[in-house]
Amino acid sequence: MNEPKEKTYKVLWGMCFATYYEVKASSEEEAIERSGYNYDSSEEWAIDTWEDDLVAENCHYAEITCEEDGELQND
Secondary structure: OOOOOOOOEEEEEEEEEEEEEOOOOOHHHHHHHHHHHHHOOOOOOOOEEEEEOOOOOEEEEEEEEEEEEEEEOOO
């Protein structure tokens, strides 16, 4: 019996690490607004930022491609 021919697959996983932002703010809403992409270390309200462990429930594969006979194909 012939075994199936193996192909080369590239699997992209979206992984999320916990990123903490320590900021001065007058409310929770303002603290959220000053975090993430809006965090600016040059601002007086910006105290610190750091990454922690992987947030496993947010990990999943995002894309898979298959290379067959030298050609890259999206599955």
